[in-house]
Amino acid sequence: MDASHLTNLAQYLHANPDLHPMLRPCSVVQNPSFERPVCVQPDGSLVCSSQQVTPASAWFLTRLALEVAELVSNPGAGAAARTVLPAGQRMARILLAAARLTARAWCGRMVFPASPPPHSMPCFWGEAMAGEAVPAPSQLAACLADVALYVAPSLRPQVGEGHGVYAWACSVWSSLQPAEWRVVQGGDERLDLTGPYGLNRYGCQPFPRSGELAFSSSTASSPSVVAARAMYQANMRLIRRAVEGGEGAELCPVREVRAFVAAFYHLDGPDRVVLAPSGTDCALAATAFMGMASPHITTLLPGVEETGSGVPLATCGRHFAQRTALGYGVDKGALIDGFVRDAEHVGLPLRAEGGARIPDDDLFAACQQQMDRAVRAGRRVLLYLLHVSKTGQLVLPAAQVRALCALYPGQVDVLVDACQARLRAEHVRQYVGWGWAVMVTGSKFFTGPPFSGALLLPDGWLERLHHASLPAGLAAYATRAEWPDLPAALTLPAGMNAGLLLRWSGARAEMAAFAAVPETQKYDRLHRFGVDVLHALRACPYVRLLPSADLAPAHGVGTWDSLPSIFAFVVLLDGYPLTLVQARQLHGWLLADLTAPLCACLRDVAERALAALPCHVGQPVAITDNAGQEGALGALRISASARLVSGTGARVGAARPADQPEGMVCHAGVVRVLAKLELILRYWSELAHAPSCAGTPVERVPVPVAGDCVWDQGRQGISSLALRQS
Template identity: 45%
Template sequence: MPDNAGSNVSDVGGVESACHASFPSFHALLLQELEALFAGAVVSPAIAARYLIAAARAVACTTPPGLAVAHRAAVLPTGPLACLAEVSVPPPGALDACLMALAPVLEQVPASRGVNALEGAETLHPWACAVWDLLPSTARILASGGDERLDGQAGNGLNRYGVGSLPRPEVLAFASSTASDPSARGFASARAARLALVRALAHDWPDKEAMAATVSAATLEVKAFLADFFGADSPDHVILAASGTDCAMAATAMCALRGSPVTIVLPGAEETGSGVPQAACGRHFAIRSAHGMTVEKDAVVEGFSAQTACVPVAVREADGTPRQSRDVLADCTAQIEQAIRLGRRVLLYVLDVSKTGLVMPDAAGVEALCQRFPGQIDVLVDGCQARFLPEEAGAFLRRGWAVMVTGSKFYAGPPFCGALLLPQHWRQRLSGENEGARVAEAAAARADDMAEGLPAALPTGLGDYAWRAEWPAAPVAACLPEGFNAGLFLRWRGACAEMAAFTATPVQERQHRLDLFLSGVAEVLTACPMVRLLASAQREHWTWEESILTFLVLAPSAREADHVRPAVLDMDRSRRLHRWLQADLSAYVPDGPGAIALRALVAVPCHVGQPVALPCEQAQGGIAGALRIAASARHVTAEEADAATETAVHIQAVVQVLRKLVFVLDHWESIAARDPVPCAASVFPLLRLSGGGRTTGP
């Protein structure tokens, strides 16, 4: 990594003496950020001053929250620059002091030589007040704009799903069914979007309307990409949301616009997002909203009806095997019939796919239900895993079904980023079109319910989760506040880069790579004596819905046990195994032949899908924790090597994951005694050389 060894402190105006010495240095990162902002253009002193403060704040806020100092490559600055890392904007005098310390650095940026940034100090503070929250580093912003699921844990900076907001190429990652660290491609795209946004906001000031237009255009850009990618009618048929769970809340808000109390029929509630049943009922599903508001979990969000009901429908039998689709549909039908008899409107979820790859109920049966109860059922496809071809989403929309998608599951973009795609009649509902028909349809049966305050517009409490620009332009969305979720924007920009790379790979090549990958993974899972694959591995062609391979893990004692049905890990032990696979376990390898190679193998973080609770008689308490290895867009996107070569590398990585898993089972007691935590990024990627010889920045 480059350092500032040998640099002359006097040449940089005391920047190094104004902050704690670090590696890579504050100065090196500052220059890199400035060069990216200037992009070779000559600017005025006022713009140069803004670039200086923006670049220095990004470097000061380089490290994501929770990452221990030992893992940091750039520690927080001290002296006059320390205030740049604060949440609040420094007072004018402190900001002026920062500018004086930083201004001489411009002599080292070719485009800014001869520009006196101090002449731009007059407007610096009011500009900083307007944009302060948009100036931290890419990694810091990626971890913002969501509920506490985004928060990094103390020590390693990883969230509760075992991922962070920085690329970790050293991880053997097969956890797209849960979450993924951003790739170098996704992170670079998010960084480029942040730089472009900061550059534009620096030029827009003091025209506040122009600044508002800039952030609105950024949101529209993402919505336009998603509309084109998934086949929605227009960007105005896309709602952006901070997660798939937030999408569920938005869908219920739209369904409730019809006036009747709502019953949600939810197949596979245990195999969708854990907060979906609450969000679908218009209840807070976390203790913090996407806008950072402290809320009471499970309390009704202001403006939603407490009469909203969620009815789960099982998709697995008591022994854990999947139910027949016709049986799931029959249970859904019974619940729908009962709800309609009570004068309630129905929101029926279609899982495509669940956490373990199930599709329930079948589309033909759902279509028949819609024809049987015209105008009384809204259908919502839970496609948050996005394990279907993009054009299939468009086919759902043409049926009149809304679709929830994310960019952070199959497409392995930064978590969390969700979108609700609207069919035409849902979009018309927002605009109040066909209002007379809606009122007639509601009928006298709901008169008392309306008197009790069922929503006739979007719930006001939705404003704690969504900004107005994230929704289509419509009168009912006027209750949503103006604002901009920079974290959501950057996460989607990272995901869009992955999606674009996926579609750039020819369809036949993608299918070929998927077949090779899943067949190879199924083969090695079947061959491993300590796991039990929960699907048939005998097939030549795989569908995208089948791209999650779910397996049970035998208990540590199973190897010695002499019985036909050995015990499998329950949820508690599966959670511990999942966590330990991500830890450096080299300290647990005893001395002896092969110890060096084994230590290297078990030191590598391995990330698989989090355990899913499945009924299983062989598990303690009757509930097993099933782990998952999933294909992602990264595994089927063509890179430099041919399909066979690249897939062989992925399969070998799965073999390493399983060898580490067996090691954990063999040394369970000694590992459990110390309970190691997942690894943070072993090399901070700010100045890591990329394949093109270029570097990434904050």
């Protein structure tokens, strides 16, 4: 907002979408007599003066006031401790905690994406409070005296009540982190924010992205305001514990999340749930379970190219990234301490040349051949079932998997990769009842922040935790709080992954909103979305849909999970499909504001608006070309999500008529995404040669035509494609 139009903080508070997740149901009143721009009242309400402030100061002071208001008005979990902590000392801690959170938030994100933030914060204490080291007692005292002027006199600590805050600060300093800072912790380098927009590898940011058209749930999504508010509240619960000195209860929030996941999927308790940062971390946990049963493991993964790119490494008990979830630097590909050394991975492709889908019967025959070989060699087999894959496919049908297990009783474990979470809870409960483990996430279909996974345990796997030990190296990835409180988990470190807690809190809000919608409405909204998306894609001369199989036979007609919700397609440039490298370029350009590199080309206001529009679709999936070159082509994806059904995903700042459902906004958005895609194709050469856009020469590849399927009946070890992509 331009400073000339900014009359007071009350106006800025409601106009700035970055701060909406922090808004509380409290009054905001204007009082021209105040010397300071904002003053927090004992009930948490804000009184704002009419003086003008710059946008930078407005953001900073509003954020500071909201942090103080939340801590003042909602004691939450720390209420019991207030009986022993004097009010003045408590307020001193609150004010310093709020100052620390605000300063860290300023440094930890791009406050003004359109222009870099000022070099220094609009306060004298900002840099010291944002630092890694605890400021000197005199600096804390000066900060406390200044921040106290932004609260009502009855809330201000008296002289002497600030004594002792230095010792307190030393004990909690590293735990005083703002939500958007903490939510990108507790994962590997895929969560790191880079580039001019502060996005992670998935194209997401840790807070709502204003104006974005988001159809990326097959990969990951930036949080909605609903999810961001839930994450903020979860973070404030941790901050209150630090302020109040509550000890010994730090595991409770994680257990609550595990209990929620168990209840959501109709399981009988939190001990059925292992939380993990990502689906790949879940796969690593599953490998640990396999090692408890046998020192010789064979993992069969039909549809290998359509699951997580790090899964092949995780199934062999190897590091799949350069940093673990708990922040340890590791050598990617190296064997993790304590995992079985004799572990092999057999990947079976789902698609043949040109993206043609391998028939289920052929996949079944290939799995049986590999399973027979492994069992004869005295190996225990872990068979993956993808429900559903990156392009929305079911691999293999449950009936065929049960038939394979019946051929080798007691020698096969099944792991259902349901990380897309595009299935009803009844199916998950049935799988677990059959003795199969299930991987789910809150970050795909449910659009919680990326890196919120869970492994759901059947009886057989749960029993192993009573009588065996987890591999020692798993302590670099998980804490006891994420696992059942059983003997095997004692090898894990105490504490919790706070970033994982926040991400699951956001996912939990989305899942609860989705569950509240009647089943018939879920079906109707997803069906309408699918019809409109297919119509739009088929009408586009520059896209080609990938072949797919019907989900209805496995789910039953008339259920929401029987509907396709991931629509994968290759993009044609001058009649030729984009390579995987080019598809990744296109994905990045769809996300970006292209008005600068195309300023000399754009013809009118409408084109400029389209070029600036952030459009988020699913990341490219590697597809084998007609010549049999593995991963040569890239297929983008437009996906439905739980937000489409629940309405939590209304674009920040986007208005729609009261009688127009959220789905209609999404349908119109798909047309806009395709319009920007067409704009990029029209100006591809200009973008490829623009200094701000990394370009590669256009490669000519024959248009894929589905024909006879000739494919490898099983590849052992770690594929080169997996090593390149993970």
